[in-house]
Amino acid sequence: MLVRSLGLTTELALAATRGTVTDRGDYLVVETPDDPGYYHGNVLVLPAAPQVGEVAYWTRRWGGELGRNKAIKHVTLWWDGIAGDVGAAAELTAAGFQVTTNQVMVADAVEAPQGGFDVRPLAPSEISATADLAWANGDRHDEPYRQFLQRRAAWQHALVSRGAATFWGGFDGTELVASLGLVPVSGVARYQDVQTLASHRRRGLAGALLAAAARHALANGAARVVIVAEPDSEASRVYSRVGFRTLERTASALRPPP
Structure with missing residues (x-):
């Protein structure tokens, strides 16, 4: 799967230093065997934000890939994109997900x-x-x-x-x-x-x-150097003051353990 986002590219590279990143062609599987409870280390990565009618499909795909490990009790979906598209946010929320956006910032x-x-x-x-x-x-x-x-x-x-x-x-x-x-x-x-x-x-x-x-x-x-922050947070303002600028916005969804 081709990834456009610099933020996601660096997330995947970091994940690969600890666990595995497997390319299934139309999605990626990130797994961190030494920490099944790590929300951001056991993830399904989609090519774009899930649209209306797709949340159940991607949740099933997550289950087929990562749900076989009974120690993993959450569901995390990341997706590629640079504009912070949250896709079917209402459908995700109705399915128990928390949708998050992030600010990807860079500096020379x-x-x-x-x-x-x-x-x-x-x-x-x-x-x-x-x-x-x-x-x-x-x-x-x-x-x-x-x-x-x-x-x-x-x-x-x-x-x-x-x-x-x-x-x-x-x-x-x-x-x-x-x-x-x-x-x-x-x-x-x-x-x-x-x-x-x-x-x-x-x-x-x-x-x-x-x-x-x-x-x-x-x-x-x-x-250059890259950092990720919660949008419009105190941290992002600190980063701006020392020379960082916003390059893109990313989004993801987490369904915590019951």
Whole structure:
């Protein structure tokens, strides 16, 4: 299946570093065997937004591909597109799906002052601390979510260990208070998991991390850097201030476990 969207192209390239992406010709199957509960790692990718009358069809196709794994209890549909087309949104909602749009942003340079924090690449041994930071920031504090964060950190540790990604940290003294990852994929570099401890937000730390990571990636061959944000969110405004512009909008649908 030919994919037009840069955002989706980078998502698929990231997925392939952890699991499998299988091309069925008219759709793609993304599977993450080490985490069947990962909503964005076990996905059916459609060539376009589902139209009226197609939601049940694609849900059945998802079941035939991923529903055989009884540990996967959600249904996630992504689709190609660059304008944020939500297709048969009412039909998706009636079938129990939550429809989401995202803003795909790119930059050829990212500029921000470093401020008074120590900003540097993280060693592989430090990657697990990013899971602790996500736990501190998260709305959920249940065991499945903790396990999800630990599995994600293990994957990111493997990427950093083999030189396939760089994760950056912002430190207040010796405490990790912000982090992000940047993964070279498809000729660009894609940001991952930008996060700042609540007590340290609005102090320029995210911008400093974004800029330091971008300079490193662009100096090492990336044509540009790519980040995905919730449309018109505070995060997207931060990204705009340091040099990102919106390239496209994408959409997807999730039916959570019952």
